[in-house]
Amino acid sequence: MQMLSARWLAFAAVALAVGCSSRDDRLTITIWHQSRPAERELLAEEIARYEAEHPGVRIRALYKETEELRSGFQAAALAGAGPELVYGPSDVLDTFHTMGIIRDLGPWVPEAERDDFVTGALTFLPARDDRSRRDLVQVGDRFGNHLALVYNRRLVPEPPRTTAELVAIARDCTVDGDGDGRSDQYGLVWNFTEPFFAVPFLTGFGGWVFREPESTPPTPGLDSPAMAAALGFIRDLREVHRVAPANCDYELADSLFKTGRAAMIINGDWSWSDYLAIPEIDAAVAVLPVVDETSAPMRPMVAPKGYSLNANATGPAADVAMDFVRHVTGDEAQRRLVNRLRMLPARRSAWEDPVFAADPTLAASRAQLENGRLMPVATELRAVWDGMRPSYQALLGGGLAPDAAAARMQTDAERFIDAMHRQLEPGIAVPILQALGALFLAALLVWQWPTFLALLRDLRPNRTAYGFAAPAVVLVFAVIVFPFFSNLVLSLSDMSLTRFRNWRVVGLQNYAEVLSDPRLWGLTGVFMKTLVWTAVNVACHVSIGVLLAVALNGPVRCKALYRLLLIIPWAVPAYITALTWRGMFDYEYGAVNLLLGRWLGLAPVNWLGEPLRAFEACILTNVWLGYPFMMVIALGGMQGIPQELYEAARIDRASRWQQFRHITLPLLKPVLLPAITLGAIWTFNNLNVVWLVSNGGEPQDSTHILVSYVYKSVFNLYRYGYGAALSTVMFLILLAFSLVFLQRSQATESVYR
Amino acid sequence: MASVTLRALEKRYPDGYHAVRGVSLDIADGEFLVLVGPSGCGKSTTLRMVAGLEEISGGTIRIGDRVVNDVAPGDRDIAMVFQNYALYPHLTVRENMAFGLTMRRMPRPEIDRRVAAAAESLSISHLLTRRPRELSGGQRQRVALGRAIVREPQVFLFDEPLSNLDAKLRVQMRAEIAALHRQLAATVIYVTHDQVEAMTLGQRIALMNHGVVQQVDAPLAIYHRPANRFVASFIGSPTMNFFSGTVSDNAFQVTSGGPRLPLNTAAMPAGPAVLGIRPEDFVASMQGDCVPFATVTLDMAEHLGHETLAHFTLPGGGPAIARLPGDAAAQVGHRVDLAVRRQALHVFAADEDGRRLN
Amino acid sequence: MKEPRSITLVRHAVLLVFVAVSLYPVLNVVSISLRPGNRLRSTDLAIIPADWTVASYVQLFTEQPFLTWLWNSLVVSGLVTLTGVALASTAGYAFSRFRFIGRKATMLAILTTQMFPATMLLLPLYILIARLGLVNTWLGLMIFYTATALPFCVWQMKGFYDTIPPSLEEAARIDGCSRAGAFRHVVLPLATPGLVITALFSFMTAWSEYIVAAQVMQDEAMFTLPLGIKSFQASLSSQWGLYAAASILVSIPVVAVFLALSRYLVNGLTLGSVKE
Known part of the structure; x- marks a missing residue:
């Protein structure tokens, strides 16, 4: 033990040293961008060029996918951090601006220079405090998306x-x-x-x-x-x-x-x-x-892409960041953009470049842009x-x-x-709620005080137990406590698009909305779907996992090979395999329909086009993703079952099924229970599969389970308070489930005591 | 070797269960003491407190001259054989036996010598490289014994070591344990619920019930003079017959018109009491030192060859058994004149404790 | 143990069917990685496309910092695995063997950490990490990953310890071990299958997570593999060839770890140790 921990500490120290060594003294500007691969190369070159001209500056470009950039920037900006610059199409600007997380760029782009840009390349929005004034929220460097x-x-x-x-x-x-x-x-x-x-x-x-x-x-x-x-x-x-x-x-x-x-x-x-x-x-x-x-x-709709400045960026960092923006929207950089990427530039002068005459694609692009309509920035x-x-x-x-x-x-x-x-006004319930909260805490304290005292007394005699349990418990709680309470407070608040930074506690209105939503709680609602989703998935995971473990736990040749091949669905990143499954469910070209037709002579099923079929497709995919893990756990658990029990059972002429039912299952119980409990919780909260296989709830938002529903309402409609309330309700559902399930299964008790 | 002394030992569990109540025992150096009692009587808990596996709620434990209340189990210089053998499944037989010595950082050659010697004496030398799962039940038991022996401890503790073996092996292992004790002259505390083991192995027996020691004595002394009704009923098979009645005028009158048996009642208070007679103390014909008991009708007769168990019911009393010779011509419905040996009348108080009165 | 041929055949049949089901979608991923021109979908069932190429794999190693990401991920996942196993094996032991105040409540409470959808906790979590000054450090990531993996690992280890008879430790303590010594010399070796599952799970948690990593890591040189791979993905213009190739390569270490550990996973030791 001592040896191990010493080695571990040494390893940790080295790793952290390596991880932290990449520091330098230059002023670092971070850009989050949504550029496509070819565009990233040019961006990297422009950065290198700029850094060569400005030795005191380091520019760090970080690619973020659309949704990631949006939600990530919102979170980071709210925390008072985040990149100095965000680069992307103009469609999110109104959101950022309404939330107050990007700055007016007016001071860095004088009126005189604004005419150098093609119409639409600079994006203005009415100022938040004074609707008659207009803030410059993005400096474009190109047009696209047409x-x-x-x-x-x-x-x-x-x-x-x-x-x-x-x-x-x-x-x-x-x-x-x-x-x-x-x-x-x-x-x-x-x-x-x-x-x-x-x-x-x-x-x-x-x-x-x-x-x-x-x-x-x-x-x-x-x-x-x-x-x-x-x-x-x-x-x-x-x-x-x-x-x-x-x-x-x-x-x-x-x-x-x-x-x-x-x-x-x-x-x-x-x-x-x-x-x-x-x-x-x-x-x-x-x-x-x-x-x-x-x-x-x-x-088609056309939109400029360009740079916006984080509201948290001030002083020299902001100046340097905007200087870099000036660099990439300058004439030389813009001509490089046209020539290298064949993209339509934001600066008028670059449109004169001879390449426009030489390249038919660029010409067509220009023609299409010119009869396009600017995407509304709303x-x-x-x-x-x-x-x-x-x-x-x-x-x-x-x-x-x-x-x-x-x-x-x-x-x-x-x-x-x-x-x-939707604007929520603080309800009259707020003070009552505060009082009730305080009362509840006080009652809890009084009620649990003897337990607490007993705990203090127990600390010494049971110090080994507390010592063993403490590190893990403390770490887990340290990470969760703040998010937990933060979520609780948010669920009582009106945090939303218009009240992103200046949210207030408004009472239980979000809960009222969550609990009265027939789309959630109806018989065919999202909640029932979530229950079906969870139950079917967990049941399939466990039964297939145990079946495979039983099959492997006997005199079979090539056991190791089978084992290895069977865990592969677990080993490959779920993101790509989920998308592969989406392809396999294609009506015309998907493997599922082709095999069903070829082997069983069935008519093709419109898996992704019909609501119920799409939901089934999601379940099938998730079952596939989950059984290897259960198999591994069941395999591990089976090693603890004494062979004598089977011998005794055979003497008693128990059938194989009876042996499985009366020996294997009961003795697997202590090992399978945590996996089943947590498996149910994870499945209940599994966003990815539904999102990827049914492409975000398609068709017609019919495949949603609670977590994808909450994701959609929060990330598409910016309803953070509502989302927090819904997640708290989900939390309570899971808590109730776990309490009942663990109580009934006696999971906290040991077989031997 | 060393003596073991328990003084007013107490065990209370956090949930309030009082498992051991004021147990005091003196086990002499080299003595074989058997702790016997029904399950839940506190005998295992007492043993585990001696081993150091259970915290002591009160009292003291002394091994040799040392109070070991707060000494870790490994430092008490004891060895223990568990009911389920508790062999380390991931170690070979040799490693199992050597484990305790390795933990004490004993030199390798000495370990090898001791393991070899112990294996030799238990005839398991050929098993040393095997894993426990490859052994039969009897072999596992020997390994468990060997693991205790190599330690050469001051005290051996046995926790129902034979209860998982079949009847034949149990007899054989019993003999081996007895031989082992003679050979090592070791102090042994042996827990069992089996009175045959207790009677055959123990130099002295401590009989426990409800966390209290009922009687400590040599096996035959316990058999012949049980200290109370519980001890009387626990030792002996078939169990002792009890008849309630009254003590008066140098006689015991069994209730509701039952027999009246002459008795020296000098030390007894007059009044209700319970008479105990072992089945083997009945005789079917009057002999010199006997007193007549009753003429009974047999409910059942079990002919076992060397003996016959005659079941009968006294009017107004419960069922009783008399052990008659194997050739007794007893049949169901027969009437038999039973007498009882005068020395074999046990009288107990009628209260809950059932203290011996004569 | 001999068993009838028919049963063995059934075993093989079940295993073969599921091997096919397990492999087919993954072979599709292989197929994507061999296609030129970033085609996610195919219109036929061929696994090896007619115009196959290993360009994506070559590009991963020559044009992308794949090896850097691999190393980063190995370090992060390795450390998370070690801490996870160390903390879970001790905490699980406490929950299995000791009866102390708050034991049940704590066990339930650590489960609750899994009950919030991760995406909803991103915002407060990031604020926490930012306040602690752990943005753009591996330490922040590792703390989060370990805390994420621990609830399952603790419960899993507790479940495994529950199947080990306490008399083995008692024997060890009488043989001269302290409680910790008995834990180390007797309990841990017997709980190896549990340790293996815990290790695999901790490893996978750190190996495949990207949502929090994307929020925390700001330097491409410090990216973990999932983050790196994620950068091949863009709305409507993903580099599917690279993505698939990297996904296949990413799964190799997992398979290797499993291969190395599976010996201990299936090597039962408690067999025949005790009779209850």
Whole structure:
């Protein structure tokens, strides 16, 4: 023991020394950015160039994925820390600005210089304290995110100019070569499941996501005839013209086009270079066609990407950070951007670069940008997307007509915006609540005082026990106590988008809302679904795990090999395997349907398109992820079962089942119980699988379990108080479950005492 | 070797259970003392307190001249053999036996010598490289004994060591333990619930019930003069018959018209009492030192060959057993004239303690 | 132990079916890693694509700081495993063998730490880590990982100790061990399967976590593997080839650790030690 701990300490010291040695004296500026791989290289070069010119400065660029950057920056900024600069598209700026976690950049960008930027590259928002003044919240360095039509020149010699041509070409290119009833090549694919990709159709039919003229705050305008027409057109592409596969999500569309099995794809500027690099498909980019009915072009949303400054960044750090922004938005850097990445720059002078004339893709990109519409910088846009998604997916699943879908999109979006802006006023209950809280604490103290005294007396005689237990217990509690109480306080507060930093305790209103939500507690509600999810998963984990352990725990050849292969689902990161499972559940190309059809002769199941099937798909995936761990535990537990018991049982002529039932199971109990208890808790709180397999609750937000529901309400609608209340309720549910389960199973008691 | 002295030993558990109440015992150097009693009587707890495995709530334990109340078990110079053998499953037989010596940092050659000697005397030399799971029950028991022997402790403690063995092995191991004690001349405290083990092994027996020592004496003394009704009923098989009645005028009158037996009642208070007669003290025909008991009708007769167990019921009393010779012609329904040896009448108080009165 | 052939066949059948089920999705990941051009989906069932390439693997080692991340992860996970096993084996022992005030309550209380969804605790957790000045340090990560892994490990160890007869320790104490000595010489060796599970679990906790790591670590040179891999992922433009290749490589150490430990996992020792 002493030897071990000495070695351990030495190892720890060395490791920590290594971990902490990367310090230097330069002023460090941190950038969190959402750049794509090719863009990161250029960013790294610009940083190197800047650091060479400014030896006292170190710039640390850190890639963050969209959601991670948003939630991470909010948390860090609230804690008074975080990166000096955040870099990304303009869509989150309103959120950051409303929360008060980014600064006005006006002082660093004088009026005179603002005309050097293309219109829309600088993003302004009304100041928080004075709506008549405008804050500069982002300095853009490029435009992007616009969709255009990419076509495979081997299949489509000339791109379509109108939607009629688009449909005609797409129909011609949809081919069932081997005549098995499944198309082997599709005419037109894109990310059918995501409303962002429907925007060009909406604009082409004359509609827009917000009511026009736009008000502040904007109101959604989704129930327009233009929307109904656009939705009808999209639906017909798949249902009538059948030019795209069922359940065509982003990755499937992408793979089809890349392998030459789709003639055309609608995709954003980020994807084009990948397509152009594949010689087999000879891709080219064209402007989206004109809609025949309206004679208007399909106009994608465009957005600038750029830098914003953390509200916590002050003094020289802020100045240096903005100096770096000036560097990357300078003429030279902007020209490098155009030439290297073929992206559209923010500075006017860079648009004069000769490369625009030489590169047809860049020209097409420019043309598409010029007829694009600037993405509104409004937090409400997120509620609009969330409002659109369920009805959009219902439409594609055949459950809703276009006009009904449009109407429901509108009501859903309005509901979300309402929820997002809901203001809670401190209830009269607050002082009562405080008094009750104090009373409860006092009662607890009085009630537990004798126990506490007994504990003090017990400390000496039982010092070995306390000494053994203390390190682990203290560590666990040290980490959890603050978050626990913080969550408790937040659940009583009105922390939300508009009250992010200046939240107040308002009483039990969040709990009232949580407990009265029929979507949560109804018979087909999220809670019941969570129970089914947890019960089915844990039951399958345990039974498969024990089954495999029993199978392995006998005279079998190649035991070690089997064991090794069977734990592999546990060893590979769940993120990628969950996505692989999503692919395996694909209607047309997924392995599950192909095997069901080939071996059992079953008709293909629309796993990801139907609510119940999608939920089953999530469960199947999670079962797969979880049984290896249970198997390992059961294997370990079985080693403690004395062989004599089996011999005795055989003498008593017990069948194998009886041996298992009366010897194996009872003796596995002490080892399996913690795993089952915690397995149930983890499964109950398992966000990843639902999120990945059903792509965030698809279709129609029907696969949510409590934790993904809370995640969605907190991260999409910024309702921190509500989310905290819901998580506290979840905590109480789990606590009650554990208490009952452990009490009934006598898990805290030992077999031998 | 050393003596062991227990003085007013107490054990109370945190939940209030009073397991051992004021036990005082003197075990002489080299003595074999058996602690016997029904399960839950506190005998194991007492032994475990001597071993140091249970905290002492009160009183003192002395091994040799040393008070060991606060001495760790490993420093008390004792060895213990457990009911379940408690062999270390991850060690070989040799390592199991050597474990205690290794812990005491004894030189390797000395350890080897002692292990070899102990293994030799227990005839387990051929098993030294095996793991416990590869041994039979009897072999495991020998290893457990060997592990105790190699330590050459001052005191051996046995906690029901034979109860997991089958009947035949138990007889054999009993003999070996007795031989071992003679050979080592060691002080032994031996806990069992089995009166045969107690009678055959013990030089003295301490009989416990409800945490209290009922009687400490040589086996035959306990058999012949049980100190109270509990001791009387615990030792002897089949168990002693009890008849309630009254003591008066140099006689014991069994209740409701039962027999009246002449008795020296000089030391006894007159009044209700309980008469105890062992089944083997009944005779079917009057002999010189006997007194007539009663004529009884047999409810059942068990012919065991060397003896016959005759079951009968006295009017107004409970069932009783008389042990008659194997050739007795007793059958169900027979009437038998029973007499009883005059010296074998035990009279106990009628109260709960049932103290011996004669 | 001999058993009928039919039973052995059933064993093999069950195992083979589940091996197939276990491996197929992972082979799909292998397939993704061999595809050129970042294709997550495929339209056929072929595991080795017609246009296969190992470019992703080469790129991982030549163009990405994969080895740095690997080393970082090994250090962090190794330390978390050691602390986790050390703390859980002692605490589990206390909960299994001793009866002390607050024992049950504490056991339940450490479970409660698992009952909040991790994403909801991110904000207060980050504030805590920031206040303690542990942002961008491995220490902060390791404390969090150990605390996350401990509740399960403590309960698991307690469960294993419960299956070890206390008389073994008593024998050891009479043989001259202190309580700690009996724990070390007798109990720990017998609880090896539990220690192995605890070690594997602690290792995996640290090996695969990225949500908190993403919040805490600010230097790419100090990234752990999951963080590094996460950087291949971007909305709508992930580098799936690299992602899949790295995922496959990441699982190799786990398999290796399992391989090294599984001997102890299945080497039962308590067999025949005692008869109850």
